[in-house]
Amino acid sequence: MTKGTMPYPKGDLRRMLSVLSAIDSPAGATVAQVSTVTGLSRQTVTDLIQGAAQQAGVRIRKSGSVYQIVDWGPVIRKSGAALALTGELEGSEVEE
Template structure:
């Protein structure tokens, strides 16, 4: 799934960003690399990270410009990853 597969304001956009960060090896998940991987701007990826913090209590560890998810907050990691990576979701018509 790509970031823009979902409408503005849809939480699944945040889930795509979280899944992308989680899939990258430690030291690789910069906002630039995440944005490139999911086909969005760096500003969109950064806003999604901030929204995940504010809305779902996700916490990140930062080492310079790289991100690692340290807590998924109220989200269930396996559910977020499954939803973000599922080709079965008709994202455009949901």
């Protein structure tokens, strides 16, 4: 696993999406693994996992030290998260 760097500033939704993306595999991931991939501290990773569950309804299972996404919940779509992380949503305007 290579050490990543977090390109998004504190408070940016894409930080949470990056954490969820790092967890999203059949095997799941530990906080240490997600920290390595994203470049975020372990505490920040833990806080973002909890925030995803509490604020976005993402269902996350923890088995031992491994986290797995059970359901992306009603707020976040996996495909939309991928678009946000690749920059394909940048420049989209909000409709009123």
